[in-house]
Amino acid sequence: DTEVTQTPKHLVMGMTNKKSLKCEQHMGHRAMYWYKQKAKKPPELMFVYSYEKLSINESVPSRFSPECPNSSLLNLHLHALQPEDSALYLCASSQVGQGGETQYFGPGTRLLVL
Amino acid sequence: QQQVKQSPQSLIVQKGGISIINCAYENTAFDYFPWYQQFPGKGPALLIAIRPDVSEKKEGRFTISFNKSAKQFSLHIMDSQPGDSATYFCAASDRGQNFVFGPGTRLSVLP
Numbered sequence: 001d002t003e004v005t006q007t008p009k010h011l012v013m014g015m016t017n018k019k020s021l022k023c024e025q026h027m028g029h030r031a032m033y034w035y036k037q038k039a040k041k042p043p044e045l046m047f048v049y050s051y052e053k054l055s056i057n058e059s060v061p062s063r064f065s066p067e068c069p070n071s072s073l074l075n076l077h078l079h080a081l082q083p084e085d086s087a088l089y090l091c092a093s094s095q096v097g098q099g100g101e102t103q104y105f106g107p108g109t110r111l112l113v114l
Numbered sequence: 115q116q117q118v119k120q121s122p123q124s125l126i127v128q129k130g131g132i133s134i135i136n137c138a139y140e141n142t143a144f145d146y147f148p149w150y151q152q153f154p155g156k157g158p159a160l161l162i163a164i165r166p167d168v169s170e171k172k173e174g175r176f177t178i179s180f181n182k183s184a185k186q187f188s189l190h191i192m193d194s195q196p197g198d199s200a201t202y203f204c205a206a207s208d209r210g211q212n213f214v215f216g217p218g219t220r221l222s223v224l225p
């Protein structure tokens with residue numbers, strides 16, 4: 001099973017709302033990632049978790065708050081977002097190693113901030 | 115230093131033709147070079163990947179050519195099919211610490 005699942009598929013929220021994105025994998029991967037992808041652009045790395053610990057935070061605003069409750073789950077908590085945060089949010093997972101580990105991506109959550 | 119350049123931005127190929135997408139990088143610490151294929155509304159999916167100790171890798175109709183001295187690598191899609199129409203991203207990784215995507219190439223294969 002090489003599947004990464006993400007819920008919800010679509011999300012519309014106001015600027016004062018609090019919502020969460022969820023990502024799950026059962027491949028035994030110990031590295032998990034959040035990416036943001038705008039239309040016609042490549043994915044941009046936001047956060048990396050390695051063994052459930054945050055290892056990389058690419059200077060993401062604090063209105064995005066990641067959480068890795070266990071090795072299979074990754075959440076992204078959203079609060080007070082701006083319209084420019086509207087994008088496709090992708091989760092990925094991989095083995096942890098010295099490099100060259102394939103990242104498996106989920107289908108993404110399409111977020112619209114009004 | 116962290117950028118990966120990719121060209122062309124868009125590509126139109128006739129069915130059965132060869133599609134060629136080129137990428138270049140500056141950071142010599144990059145040691146893993148994957149190509150991803152992304153269909154509209156889907157997440158990127160790994161197509162093929164190469165390490166710098168190999169100059170070419172072939173998997174079915176897809177071939178990566180790697181030129182370490184020029185810091186360039188390319189994807190060749192042989193016998194291109196309409197089902198190959200998608201956006202292709204090259205990427206580069208530095209021992210898993212940095213993962214950078216190129217800007218993407220939108221490929222259209224005409225029937």
